[in-house]
Amino acid sequence: MKAEAQALKGHLDALLLATLEDGPRHGYAIKEALRDGSGGRFDLPTGTVYPALHRLAAAGLISGSWSQADGRRRRSYRLTPAGRRRLAGDRASWLEFSTTVTALLEGAPWPATT
Amino acid sequence: MKAEAQALKGHLDALLLATLEDGPRHGYAIKEALRDGSGGRFDLPTGTVYPALHRLAAAGLISGSWSQADGRRRRSYRLTPAGRRRLAGDRASWLEFSTTVTALLEGAPWPATT
């Protein structure tokens, strides 16, 4: 098993929602946006991205619609109002979570080891 | 399901190892150190902490030894050299991971939505 294979656990939804903030995208473009935006660090397999999008759609956080481009079918997703609210909440959660973890890992003023 | 119930996924090991950096602790004390050190945010159930410690011990990252205190049996854990190396690696991984996620969630200079 790769070391940090599933480090994303629980934070992927927020990233997917964030890619849609500036406007609609189709699945493949979302995958590319995450890959390029992360400097290649988050190059997610399709088996991760598509099911996650379906999950978000089922939860009413994004809405998808089929379209056609160059003979290729595409499913374009856009944020719903609920998705926008969720993204805001996820941002706040991430900030708190990440600062807490960083504090524990770095400064770490642990209570004395009795 | 609680919102951020499993936000820790994949990052718990690093936190557990970090609690042992200043010296040995027993399981319950580790649990308390994480709870108090995180301002109550990471108040992990025993069903999370103990199995995780067993996992780390099986992986040779920590080593445990039984002791007695006030008639209560305790299992004291300490970092092994391998555990110390792993902790260093985990710190680096976390730093890279968290800055990447933060960058994507905040500044987000997404490629244009064509």
Next chain:
DNA sequence: GCGCGTTAGGTAGCTAACCTACATATGGTC
């Protein structure tokens, strides 16, 4: 003595979420 909260350690089984591996199809390039 008895109940209860705290300290201390533990397990069985569930579930969420991510990954692997595969399948399908079109368009463009060699």
Next chain:
DNA sequence: GACCATATGTAGGTTAGCTACCTAACGCGC
């Protein structure tokens, strides 16, 4: 024709944290 990039998808496996439970000793209040 072969191959790669684009584009979408699913079936099944793994993993790790969580829920819910158990045992046991200690101290405190009644």
